[in-house]
Amino acid sequence: MDDDAGALPPKHQFSEWYNDILWRAEIMDVRYPVKGTYVWYPYGFAFRKHVYQRLRDLLDRDHQEALFPLLIPEQEFMKESEHIKGFEDEVYWVTHGGTTPLDVKLALRPTSETAIYPMYALWVRSHADLPIRIYQIVNTFRYETKHTRPLIRLREITSFKEAHTVHATWDEAQAQVEDAIVRYREFYDGLCIPTLVSRRPDWDKFPGADYTIAVDTIMPDGKTLQIGTVHHLGDHFSKTFEIKYEDINGEQQYAYQTCYGISERSIAALISLHGDDKGLVFMPAVAPIQIIVVPITIGKRHEDVIASAQSLEVALRKAGFRTKLDTRETRPGAKYYWWELRGVPLRLELGPRDIDAGTVVAVKRTGGKVILNRADINSGVACVLAEISDAMRAKAEEHTKSRLCTASSINALIAVLNEGKVAVVHWCGERVCGDAIEEKTNASVLGTEVRSPYVSDIEGACIICGKLGKVTLIGWAY
Template sequence: MEEDTGALPRKEDFSQWYNEVLWRAEIMDVRYPVKGLYVWYPHGFAIRKRVYGILRGLMDRDHAETLFPLLIPETEFMKEAAHIKGFEDEVYWVTHGGRNELDVPLALRPTSETAIYPMYSLWIRSHTDLPLKLYQIVNTFRYETKHTRPLIRLREITSFKEAHTVHATREEAAVQVETALGLYREFYDRLRVPVIISRRPDWDKFPGADYTMAVDTVMPDGKMLQIGTAHMLGDHFSRTYDITFEDANGERRYAYQTCYGISERSIAATISVHGDDRGLVLPPEVAPIAIVIVPIIVGKRREEVLSAAATVEKDLRNAGFTVKLDDRDMRPGAKYYHWEMRGVPLRVEIGPRDIDANTVVAVTRLGRKITLDRRGVVEGVISVLAEFGEELSQTARQAMADRIAVTDTLEETAEAVKRGVAVVHWCGSKECAEKIEAATDASILGSDIRSDLITVSAGPCIACGGNGTSTLVARTY
């Protein structure tokens, strides 16, 4: 709707790059007249649709999709003391309907425990109702007073996938947390985004949880972005909302619960991890257009080139690819710029010389150029795109590895967090955490680290010298 002009800031100026790429690649428009609320452009929404299609596919394996109301009555919301304490400064309240003041103010869900669990209390009667695994993809709201940023820190999270499960035993619930982390790992594998999983310190867990496991990735500026969480709720909420079941012996017992969520930060991570100085770089699975065909038109062989390009388009489309034939009347270079900005994984060029040689030229968004045989174009493209996806994974993984440093002192750690994640030994005490955080201007993210890039060990706490275990320290979003 608007032409992009001029150069994109370099990706090393990450914050500027991020803001610019969002509108130049038509992901989000930030000009909506309320702070922290943004508009999805059709191209951004098409990416969202694919990303959430992958997520839905994973959840649908053994969760059922459902939908609960946005509005939560204050009376239900206030029941769970620890929970409300975690959210009380962040909740939007509806107080009026038309010109009337409401009897009971309604909260816009910041997350749905207090909307869903009263219903679970009605639905669950017997051990045969368990496990129950439901999820929904909804808009949620946080009255953010910090600096807001599209896809990352929002007042309306437009795309929150939240799952809520109920189990007969604490052990089963704990296993479900691990299952959820496995699903999330698989999800980010599909997005080619490397992640580190860890257990958040107690003071940073979800309000009302026994413990919180988090999925983080390292952003290009070295800060960590939390892109998924899984919470062990124990029987905390089931006691508040009276979620009980009759076990096989006829005894009534409280259930155990978990919940886990992913938001559009998954898209922020995909954009940020893979993008480059020329714009987006999209993994094939999430690109609304996988392949753009650019006919290289030279004077008198125009019709012949367009016809050959149309044939290639048809072949690729029939093979199931989303293809765009860009036959606009403009220079090929301007077309390259346009589609590179939007992250299209593969460009196929076809000109008179290719026709003569019975070939096409395929150029990946990472700049790899391959000449393909015309007759084998579908097989060629399948293989090039598979390699491209693999290259994205490897490049991203290497970039993350380069930003992880194992450090032994507060000074080393303070240096390391300037460009990425430090892995330190920490004794687990709040006192030492505060010392480490003050000395490094960064946060303790968590222990119980799961990442094949990090070797976990025991060692002396960098603050007090007592027994410690490997812990992540980083600046965060």
């Protein structure tokens, strides 16, 4: 047999690995014939469901989920000038109803500020109405001209969680920004995705925002992926959309707003950071299938083993584990490879020998095999799943640490980037110096005010002009 035939490319060929695994493991079918749009397979969609449920749980503490329309009338969309500049080249327009040209063109939302804020203008009346914290999980459309890539650069973002809040004061809005950052870090910590949080340079902030805080993670190839953003909108949009409230003194005041979002790039990060040469590795917390039970059926004891495996599966399900029993008529080895590719974190093997001994063989997707007692299988399984999560966290953190490196000169910076790493430098904050860095390296100034356990925040000489500068992250970004 040809060893290479049908094999998954090794993970160090990250781009090939990524494209291949998406369809092999039935996450996305990339063959849909519209550029930049892809199909979620049921298995991938189940994974998405568990990830987004965690996001919902995190927000539902003090946010409310709502749903605004996909279509935005041209005049609303065109109200905020900076916002328009940021998006006008990537908006899809609906121009016809059937064969009739529309009097008012309708934009497919590239993001929903201009859909939501006219309604907020109606909803906000008094200080008692504030704060408002609403989120929705929707698809958005952007006419991307760069290379599209499944889950990463899309023309239809299918899973955009966007939150939009309204507050009485700038400071309260800022506090909301801080809260959102904490929430997002909690979300990614729970998924074992290490994050680099930083303040984007002014030229890279959200169009119409006072400032933007971004969450990045480092992909296996050393490029950074933006997996979340939090924007302080100040009163720009409230002035544009007339979002005013009456304060306790009876005065009309403009409100202050924030918005923050996470998309299916979170899924891309999970797949990319945790996967290996064998395929996907799902976090137990979000795995569509946490435990796959493979019966080892031999000859005469076939029925025995199947019956025993079925009762094992039922017991695990009752205990709350997402469990599946693989009774297909193929060899056990084929099933092992099948479920390893699909990222199932824990495999339980049950054969005649185990039935006689009252045991189950547990094999971790992260490596290692342990024998569990059938009698207290629930606690045994819970323990092994926790070990798997720990191993995944350690691996992801090790990867991130190894991909960060300080640089104190422009040549050192270029060398660090060429090693496939993200550089930690000092930058004075001036646009000229920022532009110089980006020009000389072809990389991006990711941000300042870095929050990461791996990056210390000591000031130093700007890598370009030598003046006192802040710690700044430089990397090649997706």
